[in-house]
Amino acid sequence: MTEKFAEVAIALPIDRVFHYAIPEKYSDCIAIGKRVFVPFQNRTIVGYVVGFSDESDVKEVKDIGSVIDEEPILSEEMLKLTNWIKDNYFCTWGEAIEAAIPGGIKKGKVAIGSKLKDSQIRLEDFPPSSPHILTEEQEKALKIIIEAVEKGEYKTFLLHGITASGKTEVYLQAIGEVLKKDRQAIVLVPEISLTPQTIERFISRFGDRVAVLHSKLTPAKRFLEWKKIVDNKAQIAVGARSAIFSPMKKLGLIIVDEEHETTYKQDDVPKYHARDVAEARARLNSCPLILGSATPSLESYYRAKKGEYKLIKLTKRIEERLLPKVKIVDMRMELATRKRVAIFSKVLLDAIDRTLKSGKQAIIFLNRRGFSTFVNCKKCGLVLKCKRCDTVLVYHFDEKKLICHYCNYRTQAPDICPNCKYGYIRYFGLGTERVESEISHNFSHVHIARMDSDTTIKRGSHDRILGEFKAGKVSLLVGTQMIAKGLDFPKVTLVGVVSADVTLNLPDFRASERTFDLLTQVGGRAGRGEDGGEVIVQTYAPGHYAILTAAKHDYEKFYVEEIASRKELLFPPFINLVKVTVRARNEDLTSRTAGELTEAIKAEDKSMKVAGPAPAPISRMRGYFRYNILLKDKDRHAMCELLKKVLGTFRKPHGVLIAVDVDPMSM
Ligand SMILES: [Zn+2]
Ligand SMILES: [Zn+2]
Structure with missing residues (x-):
């Protein structure tokens, strides 16, 4: 090596590489x-060598430590x-690199003690399976994909398959x-579907050629799985989000399930x-990418x-x-005939009764815990709110506490109003705890389990509940x-x-x-066996197109309605946000500060759409x-560059924090 300086990326929010001199040794x-x-x-930190150069723009260049x-x-x-991530997601190169390597090796050295077992997978737990005979549709799909695999060319396939297809x-x-x-x-696969069912x-099919990567692994075990791939002992990585950085050297295919x-x-x-x-990586490797879903994102379907x-x-x-x-089921009608807010309609209660009497199983879904x-x-009339957030507190019966679902603030539920010191406290609204309690009230002999993030905190409880079911x-x-996706239980004939x-x-x-998406996915849990299935959806908005089209399993019609509204309001996929x-x-x-920053952005680029x-x-x-x-703009990179420029000179008052999120998933 004759280069004088190393270009080093550092995982700090400073958008540049740093030059260090390379000592002879x-x-x-x-x-x-x-x-x-x-x-x-004044401290020593870990950096990543990303290049070399003969010159440096800094006068006094320090030496590499080691x-x-x-x-x-x-x-x-x-x-x-x-580097592509840096350009598209408003971060520095060092920050992007840090996300791409497993936690176990970030801090410097990794101790691979002899205490560690080779893998967390016990092969004897997984009976071998051979390829199934394909349906005509599956056969056709496979053929198209294999062609691209054989050619070794970049191509993205959107595999839109209904549930259980x-x-x-x-x-x-x-x-x-x-x-x-x-x-x-x-x-x-999404973290939520990394259940034994998927991994199995x-x-x-592939035994120890599979490395499994998920967030529940300890850093050391994660590193071992990573090492199995580096040494080419495993050729398939199955994992959540960060598995996209698996250190494959001869990548031939990427699959994003439930895209x-x-x-x-x-x-x-x-x-x-x-x-x-995944798409960027497939391009870099000239290999095909499969995006699979029963309910494709609007972005992907639009591109298709x-x-x-x-x-x-x-x-x-x-x-x-x-x-x-x-x-x-139109709950407004239910309200009118029964004169009080009911949790379950008669239709749903009858269906649960029928299902249980015939020895089948039911899934009851509500996307809210507590x-x-x-x-x-x-x-x-005082509403009990979180001290730290502008949110209402949720009563958790198991813990007898009021809990904020955003910051986890917990407080004792008062009997008497803390404001007027007079009135009694009333409880409204529904969470899964209440649903469970009402069902056990109505069907006292039935064994019920509840699965939400409250009942699955303990390691292994997720698998245990599914095992019992x-x-x-x-x-x-x-x-x-948690129960809406991926589960495949043939005896489930009813989803409520x-x-x-x-x-x-x-x-x-x-x-x-x-x-x-949720209605389609959760409904898809019903009727996967020979006995068929039914889904009952309770709502106060029975005319909404998302509900009507989901009930008819009509993705295409949903897409047509939804894409029109996105176009009109100028939201993705028509722009990036x-x-x-x-x-x-x-x-x-x-x-x-937000007002001043908005003005600064508008002043820098007058054509930028800013809301x-x-x-x-x-x-x-x-x-x-x-x-x-x-x-809002079509060019993510241009927006990132604009913001880097503006924030680089913006005088941010003390105590103010500014965060940038490209393609945000929530507001
Ligand atoms: Zn809070
Ligand atoms: Zn009061």
Whole structure:
């Protein structure tokens, strides 16, 4: 090596690479993709070597402290990919790199003790499976995909298959072809579907050639799975969001299952969307990408319609099973005839009764946890709110506490109003706890289980509940969106949706899409066996197109309605959105700063479409007031550059925080 300076990326929010001189003793071992210790503002930190140069723009260049790695931990491809993330998601190169390597090796060295077992997977738990015979539709889909695998060319397929149409079998057989060509595959699934059911399908088919990556692994175990891929002992990575950074050297296929899931978007910096990173990576590797879903995101379906993606449809369920019949129950009528707010309509109660009497199972879905979601005083009307957030507190019966679902603030539920010291406290609104309690009240001999983030905090409880349901020990499962996806239990013949309105009323332009998606997904849990199935949807908005089209299993019609509204209101997929959030503990300071920042953005680029500033839907969170500014443009990169420029010179008052989110998933 003769280069004088190393270009080092550092995982700090400073948008540049730093130059360090290479001492003689390191000139042989330093290389691009290796980590180095470098002095930085009176401390020593880890940096990543991303390049070399003969000149430096800094006068006094410091020396590299030491070289950490024997072999580069970042390939040239990974450097390109992380650089792409930097350009598109308003972060620095170092921050993007940090997201791409497993936690275990971030802090410097990794101790691989002899105590660690080879893998967390016990193969004997997974009976081997051979490829299934495909339906005509599956066969056709597979053929098109295999052609692209064989050519080794970049192409994105949108596999739009209704629930239980056998998408996974198509993935498995496509991966089989990839392995035959001595190449590797990445399969992304939402964290929520990383259940034993999903993992089992991959391991049963491919055994120890599968590495499983998810957030519940300890950093050391995660590193071991990562190492299995580096050493090419595993050729298939199955995992959540960050598995897109699996260190494959001969990538032949990427699959993003349930591509519409919002959990593919990372909440922390870098706030990347794994589906888009998957597309960038497929391009870099000239390999095909499959996006699979029963309810494709509007973004992906729009691109498929425009011909940017190749659309493949699976319109029939396997084994010629029928889609469940969906009945919409108008709760306004129920209210009128029964003169009080009922949780369950007569139709739903009768259906539960019928199902249980015939020895079948039911799933009752409500996308809100807790017992009562609205607590107020009978006398003065005071609504109990969180101290730190502009949100109402939810009563949790199990803990006898009022809890804020945004900051986890907890307080004792008072008997007497803390305001007027006179009135009694009333409880309104529905959560899964209340649903569970009402059902046990109505059906006292039935075994019920509840699955939501309150009952699954303990490690293993998620698997235990599903195991009991599968074994038939539990005949009725109540839950949030945790039970809406991916579950495949043939004895479930009834799915009840207690209120479709929860997601429909969210202050978000994706509210209709989320509602359609959830209703379709949860309904898809019914009738996967021989006995057929029915779905009952309770709502106060029975005429809403998201509910009507979901009931008819008509994605196309939903898409036509929804895309028209997105076009009119100028929302994705017609533009990209960048959300700038200004936060401070003082409301005046927050709104003033947000106003000044908006002016600065408009002054820098007069043609940029800027909306706001406006208070965020939850205007205060964890004690901070929040104002949003929205930028709308087709070019993400241009918006990022504009913001980097403006924020680089913007005089931010003390105590104000500014965050930028590209393609935000919530407002
Ligand atoms: Zn009161
Ligand atoms: Zn709170």
